[in-house]
Amino acid sequence: MNLFKLMSGISLAALLVGCDSRIDAVNQQMAAIRSQPPLPIEPAPTFDPVPSFNYSAQQLRSPFLPSSLANELKIMSGKRVYPNFSRQPQPLESYALETLSFKGSMKSNNGKIVGLIQTPDKEVERVQTGNYLGMNQGRIISITPTRIDLLEIVPDGRDGYIERPRSLVLIGQLD
Numbered sequence: 001m002n003l004f005k006l007m008s009g010i011s012l013a014a015l016l017v018g019c020d021s022r023i024d025a026v027n028q029q030m031a032a033i034r035s036q037p038p039l040p041i042e043p044a045p046t047f048d049p050v051p052s053f054n055y056s057a058q059q060l061r062s063p064f065l066p067s068s069l070a071n072e073l074k075i076m077s078g079k080r081v082y083p084n085f086s087r088q089p090q091p092l093e094s095y096a097l098e099t100l101s102f103k104g105s106m107k108s109n110n111g112k113i114v115g116l117i118q119t120p121d122k123e124v125e126r127v128q129t130g131n132y133l134g135m136n137q138g139r140i141i142s143i144t145p146t147r148i149d150l151l152e153i154v155p156d157g158r159d160g161y162i163e164r165p166r167s168l169v170l171i172g173q174l175d
Contacts, residue, residue, distance in 0.1 A: 081161045083137045083153045090132045095119055097134035097152070102168035105145050113143045117168070138166060146170045 092100065101118045108114050108128070115127045127133060127148070131140050136152035143149075148168040156162045 081153055081163050083161060087132075092117060092119070092125055092127065092131070092133035093135065093137070095134070097136070097138060097166060097168070100133060100168065102148050102170050104170065105143060113145065115140075115143045115148050115168075117148075134166070136164075 099120045102115060103118045103124065104116045105113050106116070112128060117125045117127055117133065119125065127140055127143070129140050129143060132138060133140065133150065134152060136154050138150040138152040140148055140150045147170060150166050150168075151163045152166050153161050154164050
């Protein structure tokens, strides 16, 4: 047992001496690195100047507007249009034009063509020239057996309004 204790003590002392030598080796390496002169910093790369560009297409149409809207703005630029907010809204003006369907037409007693419009609620309403529908004060200007033409009053994006022609085309039978 004494021999075992003696061997354990010698092993422990050897381990402690081995750890001490590793730390000394690291300290010596760090001292060698610190004693070296610093490396020079590379100069910043030089870039060739980019040639300047003069935009010369101010007179052409804006690429950010659809061509149809650009043409409408050009045509309507001199014409001042304003929506009539004091007018009593009609029932079909509470629906977006895209949600209304033109389902047919018929002749009234006086011979004028009357259009049949189906709402999203599946109700059918009669309309005639001069009635309004859609959320942009769309006034019906003509009704044919296959379509309804109307003029909407929409903002032009520059503190004014323009008239935009729209049409409802006959889609099919009543559902």
